[in-house]
Amino acid sequence: MSDILFSIHNSIGKIVLNRPDVLNSFNMSMAKEFQAALDECAAAKSVRCILITGEGRAFSAGQDLAAAIAPGVEIKQIVQEQYNPIILKLRQLEKPVVCAVNGVAAGAGANIAFACDIALAASSATFIQAFSKIGLVPDSAGTFFLPRLIGLQRSTALMMLGDKLTAQQAVEYGLIYKVFPDESLMVEAEKMATRLASMPTKGLGYTKRLLNASLHNNLNQQLEMEGEMQEAAAKTLDHKEGVQAFLEKRKPVFKGE
Ligand code: T3D
Numbered sequence: 046m047s048d049i050l051f052s053i054h055n056s057i058g059k060i061v062l063n064r065p066d067v068l069n070s071f072n073m074s075m076a077k078e079f080q081a082a083l084d085e086c087a088a089a090k091s092v093r094c095i096l097i098t099g100e101g102r103a104f105s106a107g108q109d110l111a112a113a114i115a116p117g118v119e120i121k122q123i124v125q126e127q128y129n130p131i132i133l134k135l136r137q138l139e140k141p142v143v144c145a146v147n148g149v150a151a152g153a154g155a156n157i158a159f160a161c162d163i164a165l166a167a168s169s170a171t172f173i174q175a176f177s178k179i180g181l182v183p184d185s186a187g188t189f190f191l192p193r194l195i196g197l198q199r200s201t202a203l204m205m206l207g208d209k210l211t212a213q214q215a216v217e218y219g220l221i222y223k224v225f226p227d228e229s230l231m232v233e234a235e236k237m238a239t240r241l242a243s244m245p246t247k248g249l250g251y252t253k254r255l256l257n258a259s260l261h262n263n264l265n266q267q268l269e270m271e272g273e274m275q276e277a278a279a280k281t282l283d284h285k286e287g288v289q290a291f292l293e294k295r296k297p298v299f300k301g302e
Contacts, residue, residue, distance in 0.1 A: 048075035050100065051082040056093040056242035056301075057235075058086035065101025070109035071153060076127035083134040093301045094242035095138065096234060097161060098145040107152020107175060128153050128185040135160045136257055139250030141241040145234035146212070146221070151175040156185035159194065162253065163237065164221040166212035167230040172220065178207045193260065194220055245283035246301030 050061040060082045062069035069075075086092045099105055113123060135142055135157070144161035151173040158164045158172075166172075174191075176183045183191075183204050191200040195218045203210065212224040225233045241249065251274040259267055278284055282302040290297035 047078075048072070049078045049082060051078075051085070053086075053089065053092055055239060056091060057238045058082065058089070058092040058095045059238075060086075060095065060097045062097075062099040062105050064109075065099075065103070067109055067111075068103035068106035068149065068151075069099040069101070069154070070106040070112075071127055072109045072112040073123070073127060076131060080130050080134060083131070083138060086140065087134070087138045090301070093140060093244075093246045094238045095140060095142045096145065096238040097142065097157075098231065098234065099147050101148070103148040103154075104144075104146045104150040104158060104170065105154025106149065107154040110179070124184050128157075131157060132160050132186045136253075139253055140246060141244075141249050141253070143234055143238050143241065145230055146170045146172075147227075147230060149173065153185040156183065156187035156190070159190050159220060160186055165230065165234050165237070166215060166221050166224050167227040168212050168224050169227050170212040170215075170224075172210040172212075172215050174204045174207055176207070177205055189260075191220075194218075243299060245278075245281060245287065245299045247281045248278045248283060251278050 048064055050063050052059050060079065062075065062079070064070065064072075064075055083095070086095045108123065112118065113120065141163065142161045144158045144164045146158050146164060146166040147170065148167065149171050150158050152175040155172045155174065174183055174187065187204070188200075191203070199218060202208070210218070210220070212221070215221045216224050223233075255267070255270060255274055258270055262270065283299045286299060287297050
């Protein structure tokens with residue numbers, strides 16, 4: 046892999062988008078490498094949290110526009126083969142995914158960040174629904190997640206106008222979780238990933254499954270599913286360890302099992 050940097054260390058699968066000369070914009074090769082890394086993170090028992098960021102001054106400028114107009118390239122194929130699988134893998138991965146937005150996140154780059162479980166940003170980072178500026182429509186599930194995160198009015202305005210949002214505004218809107226000074230973003234993101242990687246992984250995965258389902262379930266279905274997931278969580282070794290540690294007044298040691 047060269048269009049992304051991928052490593053597994055201390056139970057964290059770290060994925061760095063690595064085309065800094067073009068602001069980490071996506072071509073097919075980077076998208077496929079990203080997908081393969083997500084698959085490996087899903088399969089590897091040693092990975093208990095995923096951390097995604099970008100190399101250089103950008104997180105991602107979305108689609109590589111030069112690659113998109115190359116002869117023989119079909120836009121529908123780009124959406125179906127690059128972005129749709131990335132969003133589905135991010136949501137279906139039953140482990141926490143932290144995104145550290147280190148700089149500008151435009152188009153699909155922004156919407157990939159919003160599809161992650163916990164998005165953090167550097168204070169100089171910006172978010173742009175850039176699609177309308179080039180006559181396209183939002184993809185990468187922007188039209189699914191944005192209305193749910195920030196409501197219809199703000200989503201519509203951002204998507205139609207293509208206005209740039211600062212990291213601070215993104216926090217205030219509820220699009221991302223926290224903003225940090227540029228120089229401490231990665232330290233804080235690694236700290237959060239380390240914390241998540243030492244938590245009850247299966248329980249966090251079931252929580253994510255519940256949250257995904259809540260996007261379409263009604264109240265009865267959701268209550269039913271909470272019961273099922275609680276039963277599953279209660280059977281994990283980490284649950285036993287959590288209760289035992291509480292009773293013994295010591296810190297629990299969760300193994301993700
Ligand atoms: O096939 C399809 O198109 C369907 C899929 C769509 C998904 C999408 O994501 S559509 C949206 C695509 N993205 C954009 O429209 C954003 C384009 N980029 C920008 O608007 C600006 O670059 C930014 C606002 C993100 C950053 O501006 P700035 O001034 O900080 O940087 P810059 O000077 O514009 O860019 C730096 C370099 O990166 C520059 O190359 P150079 O001149 O140094 O050789 C620029 O061409 C390159 N670059 C930036 N974005 C892209 C890109 N090259 C290819 N594709 C890009 N998206």
